[in-house]
Amino acid sequence: MNKKSILVALDFDNKDAALQLIDKLDPNMCRLKVGKEMFTLFGPEFIKEIHQRDFEVFLDLKFHDIPNTVAKAVTSAAELGVWMTNVHASGGLAMMQAAKQALEAYGDKAPILIAVTVLTSMSDDDLKLIGIDVPAFEHVQRLAALTKEAGLDGVVCSAHEAKVLKSKLGKDFKLCTPGIRPVGADKGDQHRVMTPPQAIEAGSDYLVIGRPITKADDPLAALKAIHESLS
Numbered sequence: 001m002n003k004k005s006i007l008v009a010l011d012f013d014n015k016d017a018a019l020q021l022i023d024k025l026d027p028n029m030c031r032l033k034v035g036k037e038m039f040t041l042f043g044p045e046f047i048k049e050i051h052q053r054d055f056e057v058f059l060d061l062k063f064h065d066i067p068n069t070v071a072k073a074v075t076s077a078a079e080l081g082v083w084m085t086n087v088h089a090s091g092g093l094a095m096m097q098a099a100k101q102a103l104e105a106y107g108d109k110a111p112i113l114i115a116v117t118v119l120t121s122m123s124d125d126d127l128k129l130i131g132i133d134v135p136a137f138e139h140v141q142r143l144a145a146l147t148k149e150a151g152l153d154g155v156v157c158s159a160h161e162a163k164v165l166k167s168k169l170g171k172d173f174k175l176c177t178p179g180i181r182p183v184g185a186d187k188g189d190q191h192r193v194m195t196p197p198q199a200i201e202a203g204s205d206y207l208v209i210g211r212p213i214t215k216a217d218d219p220l221a222a223l224k225a226i227h228e229s230l231s
């Protein structure tokens with residue numbers, strides 16, 4: 001497994017605290033995920049500061065809007081030079097196709113484009129409450145197949161779905177899995193979790209890991225321990 005397949009989720013409300021953490025990490029051992037909280041607070045400037053430190057960025061803004069708006073949003077992400085970005089698969093086929101098409105102009109400089117299937121914080125009961133009467137496991141497969149049909153590079157899913165998605169959608173279809181918890185780590189608000197070795201064994205390509213690294217007393221040691229558990 002490529003060491004940079006670990007994507008450290010930066011969920012901070014304070015830029016200095018985030019930069020202090022980043023300066024403890026190694027760009028050869030991980031990539032960084034910037035989500036809605038930090039991007040809303042600190043904007044594109046923050047992405048540039050991360051790039052100056054040689055880290056690649058997964059811009060996790062989970063776009064979900066009409067096709068034209070999402071196409072413009074992923075274009076803006078490409079202009080920022082991020083390594084990967086994402087949309088919600090439930091935004092539909094036309095929306096995902098528009099996003100993919102908008103990135104064609106960037107050739108091999110285009111960010112990897114993936115789609116969120118069912119959030120790892122959602123249980124089957126949560127899905128029922130929004131009118132989806134099939135289990136998460138089934139709904140994820142439906143949305144992942146739609147994502148592939150739209151020509152995207154992969155999906156965000158829980159590692160519990162990785163095995164079936166790899167076998168149905170092929171090895172080149174990337175699986176990015178949050179909800180990763182090393183043995184003994186607190187689950188927090190995540191429902192569908194797996195350990196790093198279990199997730200890789202199941203077929204995950206990228207592991208999104210936040211609090212088990214960012215809240216550790218020694219984040220680099222926590223990152224290294226995860227790498228060791230995978231070697």
Ligand SMILES: O=C(O)c1cc(=O)[nH]c(=O)n1[C@@H]1O[C@H](COP(=O)(O)O)[C@@H](O)[C@H]1O
Nearest residue numbers: 009060118119120156178179208209210211
């Ligand atoms: O797209 C994501 O990254 C994502 C999708 C999902 O289904 N579940 C999920 O937890 N995430 C993100 O993954 C990160 C997980 O962080 P921790 O729970 O602290 O490891 C957070 O930044 C979430 O926003």
